[in-house]
Structures are given as C-alpha cells and as structure tokens.
C-alpha cells in the first residue's frame with residue numbers, strides 16, 4: 001500500500017496547546033528578563049538534572065503549571081525534593097518566576113515549551129520520580145479530542161521516562177476526560193492505580209488547589225484525581 005506523503009515540509013505534529021498572546025503584566029515581564037537566568041533552563045540535548053539542581057534528589061515534573069501557584073506551593077512544602085515545571089504560557093512563566101523568587105526557592109527550575117518535546121528529546125530514561133498533570137486542557141469538542149495530552153503514545157513516553165515506583169498524578173474537572181485518563185493509563189499495563197483498578201483517588205493527596213480547579217468548582221464540576229505508580 002502506498003502511503004501518501006505531504007509534498008514538502010516536516011510532518012505535522014498535533015499539539016495539546018495553542019499559544020496565547022495573553023497580557024503579560026509589568027511584574028511578569030520583569031521576572032521573564034531578570035529571574036529567568038536564575039530559575040530558567042535553556043539549551044539543547046539531554047539534560048543533566050544533577051547539574052541543573054546542583055544535587056541529587058527526588059525529582060518531579062509538573063506539565064502545564066498554568067500560573068504556577070501549585071508548583072511553587074509544592075516546592076516550598078518539600079525542600080528535600082526538586083521540582084521542574086514546563087509550560088508555554090509566558091504570563092504564567094513570569095508569574096511562577098516571581099513566586100519562586102519571593103519564596104526563595106532553591107529546588108525549582110522552569111522550562112518553556114512543549115512537554116512532549118521535553119520528554120522525548122531532553123530527559124533521560126528513568127530520570128523522574130514523578131509527573132504531575134493538573135487540569136490539562138480538556139479539549140471538549142469531539143474534533144479536538146486528538147489534541148488531548150493523555151493519549152496512549154504519551155503515556156508510553158511517560159512510562160519510559162519515569163523510574164520504577166515513580167508517581168503519575170493526574171487531575172481534571174472534565175468527567176469524559178477523567179474516563180479517558182483512567183482507560184488509557186490502565187490499558188498501558190505498566191501502572192498500578194493506587195485507588196484500585198477502575199477507581200478514582202478518594203482525595204487530592206499532596207496536590208494543592210489550582211486555578212483551574214477553582215474555575216471548575218465555580219462551574220459546579222466534580223474534581224477527579226488519579227494516582228498511579230510506575231510498575232517495575
């Protein structure tokens with residue numbers, strides 16, 4: 001069978017985000033310039049996380065930290081662990097940098113860009129002790145479902161980047177997406193659902209309240225948390 005190739009150009013990749021040009025406040029703009037050198041991670045190639053954090057500690061990655069409140073709170077509450085965050089949203093990156101500075105956080109580093117690229121190209125196998133994805137864009141319209149982050153190929157990639165025993169914590173206020181999360185992660189076969197097969201977590205665990213959680217609650221949505229351990 002002949003597979004039709006595009007006439008030219010790189011293959012199109014489906015992204016889970018749209019780049020918003022949203023307003024960046026003066027404080028956020030200042031942080032993006034002045035604080036990025038302290039907390040931001042740049043460069044190319046596989047990251048040496050021991051060098052990034054200047055120590056060896058348990059490492060957690062939050063994907064899509066939004067305005068950064070939950071990530072800053074987790075890093076402040078757990079100084080023995082290191083936290084990496086990635087997002088594409090400039091205002092949110094600026095805000096997280098200001099939170100990191102005002103709390104004097106030494107265990108937080110920030111990346112800008114697509115988490116799929118980070119996981120695929122810049123993180124070594126078994127380099128993370130946990131991945132946290134709180135309220136990823138639910139893409140509610142059927143024609144947009146393919147943009148959802150939690151898909152079989154993405155969960156496969158996570159399984160290869162997480163240490164055996166590592167945590168995967170997902171949360172959403174969109175019931176059909178919660179069902180998809182449960183189905184996709186359990187079908188992968190390398191994860192143990194800490195609440196038991198087919199069950200949602202009974203509570204949020206160590207996850208702080210997030211902005212999108214508050215928004216979901218205002219709309220009367222149920223909040224779903226899902227926690228899994230990467231099996232050996």
Ligand SMILES: C[S@@+](CC[C@H](N)C(=O)[O-])C[C@H]1O[C@@H](n2cnc3c(N)ncnc32)[C@H](O)[C@@H]1O
Nearest residue numbers: 016017064065066087114115134135210211212
């Ligand atoms: C609905 S918001 C949730 C923000 C935050 N976690 C909260 O609960 O308030 C989703 C966030 O994920 C980010 N995002 C979506 N896809 C991403 C990707 N592939 N890589 C990095 N960030 C992504 C978006 O820019 C946005 O900030």
